[in-house]
Amino acid sequence: MTQEPTQTEFDLELRLLLEAIYLRYQHDFRRYAMASLRRRVGQAMERLRIPSLAALQERVLRDPELFQQLLPFLTVQVSEMFRDPAFFRAMREDVVPHLRTYPSLRVWIAGCSTGEEVHAVAILLAEEGLLDRTLIYASDISPQALRAAEEGIYALERIAEFSASYVAAGGRGSLSDYYTAAYGAAVFDRALRRNVVFADHSLATDQVFAEVQLVTCRNVLIYFDHELQDRAVGLFRDALCHRGFLGLGSKETLRFSRHADAFTPFVPEVRIFRKR
Structure with missing residues (x-):
């Protein structure tokens, strides 16, 4: 009978796998949080x-x-539309006046994962009259997600939750104004993506590609190690x-970052910061 590897042995083999992936495909997961990687690779x-x-x-x-x-x-x-509605309400009430x-x-x-947040941000900007003069860069390392x-x-069964979050986030109408339901799915209006550039970009290996007024990166940093x-x-x-x-996401912070001094809390309770 083959003996199950110890956690130390498993972690060593996992690090070798990540190194091999980096060398073969140039995708760098070597600085992702190990506990999360153990679980996901096991799945x-x-x-x-x-x-x-090894196999x-x-x-x-x-x-x-x-x-x-x-x-x-x-x-x-993993993503949701208008996840953490208080974040989007603060964006609408506190950030949008400055973006104007x-x-x-x-x-x-x-x-950006599979685009739920892209559509949420686009809807918010459309309702505030800003979408037509906004270029949105939506980046991810997964071609399938992009x-x-x-x-x-999106599956129609998810729309009720999306709609409730939209209302809680201060939506000005009905989420149904932005999609068409057909064959068990909700197809969101192409006009929301007219000014969106979808791009393959890795936070682990790639560099800055544009100057922007707003960055959202929510519930991504929790999967990275400190470096x-x-x-x-x-x-x-x-x-x-x-x-x-x-x-940032509700469980993320700049408190221990070496770049913390570059930012000041703007709406700290929902993790919105402003560059100094």
Whole structure:
């Protein structure tokens, strides 16, 4: 009988797998939080019916299609529309008045996953009369997630929760104004994505690509170790214009970041910060 690896042995093999993925595919997960990676790679092995990390590494290195199947497990594609409604209400009431002062706007949604937050931000900006003069960069490292975000199609069973969050976030109408229901799915209006650029971008390896007035990166940093969190926040600092805004997830903070001094709390209870 094959003996199960100890956690130390499993972690060693996991680090070797991540190093191999980086060298073969240039996707860098080496600074992701280990506890989360253990769980997600274990789920991937079960789903893909691969008995060991050594076998997974061997197959991934030789089979790019298998790597594409593994990628969603590594990137945590979990998102909701208007998640944490208080955040969007604060964006509408406290941040938008400042954004109005710019003749044109650039927004970066980092780690956009399957696009729920992209559509939420676009709806908010549309209702505030800002979408037509805004360019939104929506970035992620998962090609599958980016394709789903560009399609803007979500299961109809999720819409009731999205709608309740939209109302709680201060929505000015009905969420149904922005989608068409058909065949068990909600298809969101293409006009919401007219000014959106979807792009493959890694917070672990890539650099800043534009100056923006607003960055949102919510519930992404929690999956990074401290060093990678610092790198990501440094990118946001460099991308933001003077007095630009940064929105993080409800469990994320700048308190222990080496870039904390570059920001001041703006609406701290919902993790909105402003560049000094």
